[in-house]
Amino acid sequence: MFFIFGVSSKKDKLDFNQKMVCPSCGRYGRYEAFMEYKYLSLFFIPILKWDKKYYIRSSCCGSVYSVSNDIGAKISENGNVDLAERNLRLIKRGRVYSTKRCSNCNYETNDDFQYCPKCGTILK
Numbered sequence: 001m002f003f004i005f006g007v008s009s010k011k012d013k014l015d016f017n018q019k020m021v022c023p024s025c026g027r028y029g030r031y032e033a034f035m036e037y038k039y040l041s042l043f044f045i046p047i048l049k050w051d052k053k054y055y056i057r058s059s060c061c062g063s064v065y066s067v068s069n070d071i072g073a074k075i076s077e078n079g080n081v082d083l084a085e086r087n088l089r090l091i092k093r094g095r096v097y098s099t100k101r102c103s104n105c106n107y108e109t110n111d112d113f114q115y116c117p118k119c120g121t122i123l124k
């Protein structure tokens with residue numbers, strides 16, 4: 001008789017949905033919650049979970065935030081959490097569209113150009 005042990009990590013989407021105005025891009029979107037953890041399995045059945053981390057992702061621009069384990073645990077228990085901006089720590093800012101203006105010819109664009117389409121100057 002032998003045992004099959006395995007240690008893996010996994011990411012689960014939690015049953016959480018909160019409408020919000022995105023702090024990163026200013027559009028209306030939703031927060032979605034994820035839990036990432038490592039687990040030990042015996043015969044492919046998870047018997048121990050640890051190193052849980054909780055993440056929030058905004059649906060509008062895909063910004064990713066981390067939240068404290070307290071809040072994360074509440075989310076995974078019943079999803080009954082009202083997230084405020086101060087609960088979130090930004091990990092990765094999503095795609096934000098902002099107006100760029102060419103310093104050479106004053107051309108304005110909302111598109112994601114690296115160079116001015118009119119005169120070819122690098123846009124900042």
Ligand SMILES: [Zn+2]
Binds near residue numbers: 094
């Ligand atoms: Zn956003």
Ligand SMILES: [Zn+2]
Binds near residue numbers: 106107
């Ligand atoms: Zn230009």
